[in-house]
Amino acid sequence: MYHQTGLSKREGREIHADSSSSVSVKYCNVEDGQTGVGNIDSDPCFADKNNGDYHLKSQAGRWEPAGQSWVIDAATSHCIDAGNPGCPLGSEPIDVNNLRINMGAYGGTAIASKTPANWRSLANLTNDWIVDANDLKVFVNYWLKNGECIPADLNRNEKVDFSDFTAFAEDWRW
Ligand SMILES: [Ca+2]
Numbered sequence: 001m002y003h004q005t006g007l008s009k010r011e012g013r014e015i016h017a018d019s020s021s022s023v024s025v026k027y028c029n030v031e032d033g034q035t036g037v038g039n040i041d042s043d044p045c046f047a048d049k050n051n052g053d054y055h056l057k058s059q060a061g062r063w064e065p066a067g068q069s070w071v072i073d074a075a076t077s078h079c080i081d082a083g084n085p086g087c088p089l090g091s092e093p094i095d096v097n098n099l100r101i102n103m104g105a106y107g108g109t110a111i112a113s114k115t116p117a118n119w120r121s122l123a124n125l126t127n128d129w130i131v132d133a134n135d136l137k138v139f140v141n142y143w144l145k146n147g148e149c150i151p152a153d154l155n156r157n158e159k160v161d162f163s164d165f166t167a168f169a170e171d172w173r174w
């Protein structure tokens with residue numbers, strides 16, 4: 001994994017044994033790819049990995065611990081807003097562009113990197129860059145499921161029903 005040393009508790013929760021006791025990994029950045037919903041294989045664009053700064057670069061703002069301030073980068077990490085769409089944002093900065101929790105060590109925290117405008121879609125369950133039949137397939141898999149952090153629970157009320165489908169349809173082909 002790219003972020004081995006920056007692995008957060010939240011990410012750890014995404015890795016669990018299912019009923020067949022195989023391990024499933026969802027919404028993680030995995031080097032060389034890994035089957036599982038929402039996984040990506042992308043340069044995480046850490047601020048300064050060599051010096052232990054695993055904040056994700058962002059054109060909308062990244063917390064810079066040395067200067068204790070938000071700075072703007074020239075690039076944006078694909079891990080931003082690529083976390084499980086059904087998980088609450090936790091303490092991430094409140095902002096109209098921030099639709100989903102970030103992958104990475106600072107996802108769900110007050111110093112999570114900020115989201116540029118028109119970045120990822122809420123309904124893009126597969127984490128490519130379009131909402132299409134592949135996302136619908138994933139959505140249908142979770143239909144009427146209950147519980148925390150279900151990827152298709154787009155309004156995050158711990159059940160997947162028509163209100164989530166309405167949100168999904170609004171993002172179709174986005
Ligand atoms: Ca976010």
Ligand SMILES: [Ca+2]
Pocket residue numbers: 124125126127128129130131132134135
């Ligand atoms: Ca998609």
Ligand SMILES: [Ca+2]
Pocket residue numbers: 152153154155156157158159160161163164
């Ligand atoms: Ca729901």
